[in-house]
Amino acid sequence: MAFNRKDGFYHKAKREGLRSRAAFKIEQLHQRHRLFKKGAKILELGAAPGGWMQIIARLVGPQGLVLGIDLLPITGLDQAPCHTLQADILDPELAAKIRTITSHRFDGVISDIAPNLSGIKTTDQQRSRELTSQALELATTFLKPGGFFLCKVFQQEGLKAFQREVGSNFKKVILTKPEASRKSSAELYLIALGCRG
Numbered sequence: 001m002a003f004n005r006k007d008g009f010y011h012k013a014k015r016e017g018l019r020s021r022a023a024f025k026i027e028q029l030h031q032r033h034r035l036f037k038k039g040a041k042i043l044e045l046g047a048a049p050g051g052w053m054q055i056i057a058r059l060v061g062p063q064g065l066v067l068g069i070d071l072l073p074i075t076g077l078d079q080a081p082c083h084t085l086q087a088d089i090l091d092p093e094l095a096a097k098i099r100t101i102t103s104h105r106f107d108g109v110i111s112d113i114a115p116n117l118s119g120i121k122t123t124d125q126q127r128s129r130e131l132t133s134q135a136l137e138l139a140t141t142f143l144k145p146g147g148f149f150l151c152k153v154f155q156q157e158g159l160k161a162f163q164r165e166v167g168s169n170f171k172k173v174i175l176t177k178p179e180a181s182r183k184s185s186a187e188l189y190l191i192a193l194g195c196r197g
């Protein structure tokens, strides 16, 4: 069967004025796990073009904060609660850049990062592990005690070790696949609740 990029979720996103079909993944994860509360401060890594930010902004409301970071510019999402930063999450100066935007800790750190693929399996898997480790590092640096971490991961070597590493920093770790995630994709979402701080 041919791979159909423009599936039902793609058309639904177009109809609802959402920037990406990925928006439905975060909506479904929220429906199941009630992650985003009014007034919450959320740090999103790999946020372009901003589909998740659109959904989360509605949920946290204008008193909250959704700080989206990406290598690519995220345009037109610069009104409260949204704020964007064009940066590489592997940049050693990133933590300092985030602190110039807010001195607060975050209620949630979320990552939908997918590495730019080289086509060489071992290189791509290594790159993906490097990005998820950095996402965890940023989460443990910037989360309030009790905060949550949500991260896209791939079913590949190293996933169990990553789950164990996350588990040593959080009270509960769940692996899940929302309905809007393509069945053919190896992606899963890891949700870690109760940052030990």
Ligand SMILES: C[S@@+](CC[C@H](N)C(=O)[O-])C[C@H]1O[C@@H](n2cnc3c(N)ncnc32)[C@H](O)[C@@H]1O
Binding pocket: 019, 020, 022, 023, 045, 046, 047, 048, 049, 050, 051, 052, 053, 069, 070, 071, 072, 087, 088, 089, 090, 112, 113, 114, 115, 116, 131
């Ligand atoms: C699947 S997209 C995110 C989609 C987003 N959640 C949405 O709903 O619109 C993954 C993003 O990760 C970004 N990315 C990849 N490597 C990155 C890095 N090292 N630093 C920052 N962003 C990165 C890509 O530029 C891409 O925009």
